[in-house]
Amino acid sequence: MKTILDFANKKNKKEKISMVTCYDYSFAKIVAESKVDTILVGDSLAQVIHGFPNTLHATIEMMALHTAAVSRGAGNKFVVADMPFMSTRKGLETAMNDVQKLMVAGAHAVKIENVDGHAELIKHIVESGVPVMGHLGLTPQSIHQLGGPKIQGRSQTAAEKLMNDAFIMEQAGCFAIVLELIPSVLAEKVTQNLKIPTIGIGAGSGTDGQVLVLQDMLGMNPEFNPKFLKKFGQGHTHVLAALNQYAEEVSSVAFPKPENGYE
Template identity: 55%
Template sequence: MKSILDFARAKREERPVVILTAYDALMARLLAASEVDAILVGDSAAMVVHGFPSTIHATVEMMAVHTAAVRRGAPAAVVIADMPFLSVRRGREEAVRSAGTLMQAGATAVKIEGVAGHEDIISHLVESGIPVMGHLGLTPQSVHQLGGFRLQGRTTEAASRLMAEARSLEKLGAFALVLECVPAALAADVTRALAISTIGIGAGGDTDGQVLVSADLLGFDAEFRPRFVRRYQDGHAAALAAVNAFVRDVRAARFPAPEEVLA
């Protein structure tokens, strides 16, 4: 994938879009060498990298640092950066400034959670030349209002509201939409109703693509096991084994070996 225009092309060709997260240059280089279509610099960095309990602790400055690192690691990739908590709720001028900061840091596009109350911001950003990806369903920045990390859109009323919001995002000019933790049937209905791409996470297999946090599919956190994540390796166990092997080699005077000593 070379640009956001490829999202529409992928939908027309019924080719699933695959997105993974990165927060640093090292992971970005790995993903750039892979077959993934785009990289998301998620505000999940606040949790995965900085150890906060939720994404609301992410700031524009934090996101800009991570976005710049990812861009340096993946110079040619499509890089989507999350607009952090409240960055689109402080008025148009502040939203443009925040989005501009992320774009100048290296983002190809920004992702915005929700739509109600900031429709004008989304349309203004699009009109200003800043590509916008939407995000509906479980919107982690609203976790306290939602009562925790739980499935959204389960009632008829909630499903209708989500569908209306999805149509609104499309009309406002969003090029794609993340659907997080919604019933698979609802995600399928939204996908069929929209001309723009839907990217699912915990939303079943009938969306136009999937996104996951890289650390989750690599199994780096031994305690975090959401149902919608498939672990493709036990990264925690592998890394822990390597660290302990190094410790044992040092303590047994097996490291460094003669060939590893600089003369």
């Protein structure tokens, strides 16, 4: 996928959208060779790459740095970058400065969590020529207010609000919306009632696409096993085995061999 038009075309043709969250040049190079449609540079990099307990520690400097690295390796893939915690709540000028930093770093669009207080900002960003992806359901930047990583939209009131928020995001100009950790029936209903595509994570198969963190789907962290995650690789096992073999061959002088040296 190269432009936001490809997202709309996928939905119209009832073709599913595949997105992975990627944070660095090396992995982006591999994703660029894959059949995956699009890349998200998520603020989850604060946890996955920098070891913080949540996404609140992602700064605009972090986001711009990783976005630049990913964009250099992403080839023709469409790259979306997260607006970090509080970047949308400090006034229009500050928000637009952060949008500019992400776009200059190589993003093709920005992602904004929640719509409460953001509708006018989303509209302004879109009118400024920058595509915006929305994000509803479990919004990690509101983790403390939500009381932890809990399923959202279970009550009738919460479900109705989420549906209404999705409509507001669509009307404000979002080209797609991520739906995270909401009941499958609700996600499917939102998807059917929107003209723009939805991309789910922990939202069932009724959305227009799916997103997973690359390290999670590759099985890099054996301790992370949420219900919504399927591990498509055993990365931790393979990397650990390679490291141990390397250490053993160095210790036994099986490596390096003469062919690994220079005359």
